[in-house]
Amino acid sequence: MSTTFRPASDLFAEWQKTFRSGELPPRYAVGEGDLAAVDVGPGRIMLLGGAPGEGKTALTMQMLVDALRLNSALRALVCNVEMSSASLFERQVARLSGVDLTTIRERQFDAETWQRLNVALATLEPLFERLAFVLPPYGVNEVAASAVAFQADLLLLDYVQRISPPGSHGDKRGSVDATMSYLRRFADQGLALLVVGAVARSRDSSGRSTYDGDTLSLASFRESSELEFGADDAYLLVRSKEGEGGDVTLRHLKARHSEPRDIHLRFVRSLQRFEPITSETQVIQLRALWPAAGRRGDDSKDPA
C-alpha cells in the first residue's frame, strides 16, 4: 500500500521560506478600482450566481479579458455552453469601443464608429493569442485536456451545472457534486477558476416564486450545496433596489480567505460593460489616443 502524506515540518519549511521572502501569494488582477477586490488566483475557485439575464456572462468575461490585459503572461480558457465565441467577441468589442451591441450586430458603421472599433480590435487581438475556447462536448475531461494542452492558468466555466463529469452519477445533484470535486482538484493543481452557476427561484414573504435579490442566498445555487461549499469565494449578482436603474450589487456571500466585501457596480447593458460606482471608471476619450486631438477622416470605408 502506498502512502500519500508529507510531514508538516517539510511543508512548513517550504512555506516559511516563501513567507519570509516577502513574496506575495500569486493573484491575477481582474479589474481596477472596486473590481480589484475580487480575489482570483492559483488554487482559488470564485463562484458567481445570479438570475437569468442579470449579466453573469458579461461580468465574468469582463474580468477574464481585463485579467489578460493586466497580467501579461496569463493564459486563459473559456468553456461557455450557451454562447459562441463570435457572440462573446461582439460583446467585448462593444465594451471597449463604447459602440452599443445593437449597432455592432447590425454592422451599420460610419467613420467615427470605425475609428473606435479599430481601437477595440487592436486592443483585443494580441490578448486573444493567450485565450482559447473549449469546443463541445462540454465535459470535465474535455476541459481538463484543453487546459493542459493550452497551458491555461485561468479557467472560466459558464455555467457549471451544464458541464458533465465523467461516468454516471445518478441524479443531477450527484453530477454537479462530482463536477465540483474535479474543479477543486484543478484548483489544487494550481489553476484559477471563475465558475458561473445557475440559481433557483426563492419564495418571497408573500410566498411568490421570484429571483428577487433579497430572497437569493448561498442556498440558491441549483442542484448541489457542493457548489458553495467547494468555492473559495461566492458572489451573487443582484439588482440594487436603491440607486438608478442598471445599478447592481456583487454580493460577497462567502469569503474563505478574507473579509467579505460587497461591490457596487453599474451595468451598462447596451455596452455589456460593468462600471464601478464608488471608484473612477477608466474611461478615456478617443482623441487622447492620438497625438493630433480630434483628428478624423483617416478611416473612410474602402470603396469596395
Added chain:
Amino acid sequence: MNTTANPPRLERCAVLPALRAPQPRRSESSARPGAEERRKPHPQGRFAVLNAFVDGTLRSLSHSEAAVWLVLYRDEKNGLSRVSQKSIAERAGVCERTARRLLAKLAARGLVEMVRRGRLGQGASAYRIRPTPKS
C-alpha cells in the same frame, strides 16, 4: 471592411466612452395604414385619473383604503376592473375580510362601484373606480 494601419490600443482596463445611444427602430406595425386608429388610448386619460386621485383624494384615505383603490386602478381595462377579492387582498396586504370592508367604505364614499358581483365559476366581480368622491 475598414482597416487602419496601427490603430492605438487601450491600456490596462481603459475603455472608450459610450457613443450616441441607438435610435429606436420604427416598428413595422406603426407604418401600416390605419395604425393610428388601432393604437391604445392615450395614456393621459389614465394619468389624469391617477393625478386627480393623488391630488384630491389620497390624503383623506387610510393606507389600506388607498392600497385597495390602487389595485383596482392597476387592473382597470376599458373602464372596469375585473378582479377577485382574494387578489385585491393579496396585493393590498390585507386579509379578504378586511378587503371586503375596505371596498364597502370606498363604495360608501363613491370612489368604487360594484357593477357586477362575481360568483363561483362565473368570473370575478367587476368594479368601476372614480378618482374623487361622487358628489
